[in-house]
Amino acid sequence: MRVAAATVSYIGTDFFGYQAQPDVRTVQGEFEKALEKIFKQKLSCWGSGRTDTGVHAFGQVIAFMIPNENINVKNLKDGLNSVLPRDIYIRELKEVSEKFNPRFDAKKRVYHYYIHRSEEPNIFIKDRVWWFPYDLDIQLMRNASRYLEGEHDFTSFKSGNDKKNPMRTVNRIRILEMNNNILLIRVEGQSFLRRMVRNIVGTLVKVGTKTWEPETVKELLESKDRSVVPASAPPHGLYFYSVYF
Amino acid sequence: MRVAAATVSYIGTDFFGYQAQPDVRTVQGEFEKALEKIFKQKLSCWGSGRTDTGVHAFGQVIAFMIPNENINVKNLKDGLNSVLPRDIYIRELKEVSEKFNPRFDAKKRVYHYYIHRSEEPNIFIKDRVWWFPYDLDIQLMRNASRYLEGEHDFTSFKSGNDKKNPMRTVNRIRILEMNNNILLIRVEGQSFLRRMVRNIVGTLVKVGTKTWEPETVKELLESKDRSVVPASAPPHGLYFYSVYF
Numbered sequence: 001m002r003v004a005a006a007t008v009s010y011i012g013t014d015f016f017g018y019q020a021q022p023d024v025r026t027v028q029g030e031f032e033k034a035l036e037k038i039f040k041q042k043l044s045c046w047g048s049g050r051t052d053t054g055v056h057a058f059g060q061v062i063a064f065m066i067p068n069e070n071i072n073v074k075n076l077k078d079g080l081n082s083v084l085p086r087d088i089y090i091r092e093l094k095e096v097s098e099k100f101n102p103r104f105d106a107k108k109r110v111y112h113y114y115i116h117r118s119e120e121p122n123i124f125i126k127d128r129v130w131w132f133p134y135d136l137d138i139q140l141m142r143n144a145s146r147y148l149e150g151e152h153d154f155t156s157f158k159s160g161n162d163k164k165n166p167m168r169t170v171n172r173i174r175i176l177e178m179n180n181n182i183l184l185i186r187v188e189g190q191s192f193l194r195r196m197v198r199n200i201v202g203t204l205v206k207v208g209t210k211t212w213e214p215e216t217v218k219e220l221l222e223s224k225d226r227s228v229v230p231a232s233a234p235p236h237g238l239y240f241y242s243v244y245f
Numbered sequence: 246m247r248v249a250a251a252t253v254s255y256i257g258t259d260f261f262g263y264q265a266q267p268d269v270r271t272v273q274g275e276f277e278k279a280l281e282k283i284f285k286q287k288l289s290c291w292g293s294g295r296t297d298t299g300v301h302a303f304g305q306v307i308a309f310m311i312p313n314e315n316i317n318v319k320n321l322k323d324g325l326n327s328v329l330p331r332d333i334y335i336r337e338l339k340e341v342s343e344k345f346n347p348r349f350d351a352k353k354r355v356y357h358y359y360i361h362r363s364e365e366p367n368i369f370i371k372d373r374v375w376w377f378p379y380d381l382d383i384q385l386m387r388n389a390s391r392y393l394e395g396e397h398d399f400t401s402f403k404s405g406n407d408k409k410n411p412m413r414t415v416n417r418i419r420i421l422e423m424n425n426n427i428l429l430i431r432v433e434g435q436s437f438l439r440r441m442v443r444n445i446v447g448t449l450v451k452v453g454t455k456t457w458e459p460e461t462v463k464e465l466l467e468s469k470d471r472s473v474v475p476a477s478a479p480p481h482g483l484y485f486y487s488v489y490f
Contacts, residue, residue: 009368056369089368123254123334124301128369179424 002066007092012056013127019050037083039067048102048243054235059242063102108244111197113237115183130237136208144207144214145173155224159195198232247311248345252337257301258372264295282328284312293347293488299480304487308347353489356442358482360428375482381453389452389459390418400469403438443477
């Protein structure tokens with residue numbers, strides 16, 4: 001059996017998240033429709049991570065079986081891109097081992113969160129960044145992020161309905177000032193709990209506005225109490241950026 | 246009579262251009278609907294320039310009469326933005342002289358054209374830039390642009406159905422390599438013929454790919470023959486960037 005891995009970008013705006021669900025438009029659902037158009041049979045696909053409604057991907061990895069022994073992978077990429085909707089695009093497609101599992105084989109996942117710091121919003125990036133018209137103290141945010149790096153019980157930073165083991169390792173958080181008043185928060189780790197990155201960003205922003213001290217983040221982590229963390233940062237600033245295997 | 250001037254951004258993708266037309270969605274049509282919602286009466290508006298289907302604006306200037314003597318301009322900006330569709334946004338609104346005419350009073354208009362030079366397209370900027378996966382010689386393009394600066398008969402560079410005086414002055418063309426493989430072509434002049442900027446960009450790109458010599462641009466201008474200029478650059482890379490009065 002041949003297996004392919006696709007590195008996929010999608011604009012999250014018009015999807016009810018990655019995972020297939022009945023009666024709503026999802027990335028997995030649209031991807032499986034494209035596979036069916038090409039291969040004339042129902043096929044499943046597996047992603048490296050589930051993204052929520054409105055969350056984008058630059059480099060989600062999606063694996064699927066190739067039922068046709070003769071098909072050329074380069075042609076397959078072009079063929080799938082020609083039938084995928086305009087908000088999903090396969091950047092790269094390659095054949096991988098038949099044992100490849102995009103979820104469990106992932107050694108590192110990288111998320112990017114983009115904040116647009118400006119008094120006025122810019123409609124051209126409205127659904128692609130979090131527009132934030134208030135002051136942010138970047139150094140305080142960086143200080144706060146140090147408490148989140150390393151292995152911790154992230155109960156305080158998960159979604160209420162995530163029942164997984166809350167122990168996670170955040171390898172690194174980088175906060176970078178880019179051109180055009182864009183602030184990038186880059187979060188790296190092997191795996192994340194549901195809503196964890198958006199809760200981390202929401203918390204760092206509370207520190208940036210001086211609502212909280214950097215040390216509050218340490219207390220939040222130690223409290224292991226889901227109810228103390230503020231609202232998540234909105235989904236439309238978040239990108240599932242890349243996966244390393 | 247009070248008159249207001251709005252500096253307006255819009256995403257051209259879902260409009261049949263600026264100018265109001267029956268039965269299609271236009272910027273002027275949507276803007277006049279918003280005025281009617283706020284003032285409870287039909288009102289007209291006037292723009293600094295007409296943009297074609299798919300062309301964006303960062304700083305189109307739109308003027309209209311304020312029929313209510315008591316309204317505060319700051320509140321009016323917020324009120325209009327709250328009823329305008331999500332692909333139009335008023336960045337600035339101010340009261341101007343009642344003699345103000347956004348079209349005839351404009352001393353300088355600036356257009357930006359963005360080309361994304363990359364082997365792979367990027368879906369996040371798909372409708373906002375011209376994706377161009379071939380080599381471009383920037384120096385040749387700059388050399389060619391020199392022939393277009395100054396006062397010329399731009400018959401060769403206009404749309405077939407533009408009957409206006411073809412004498413125009415292009416003050417300056419700048420070609421800048423930006424971050425993320427974006428090439429910006431900035432064109433400044435007092436006024437432009439229909440399709441003129443897109444024809445200029447299409448021509449410079451033909452020089453960049455070495456299909457034409459820079460000197461060919463001089464010959465094209467001198468031929469004053471509409472039929473010799475190649476297809477325009479596509480509309481979705483073009484922005485009506487700013488207007489000076």
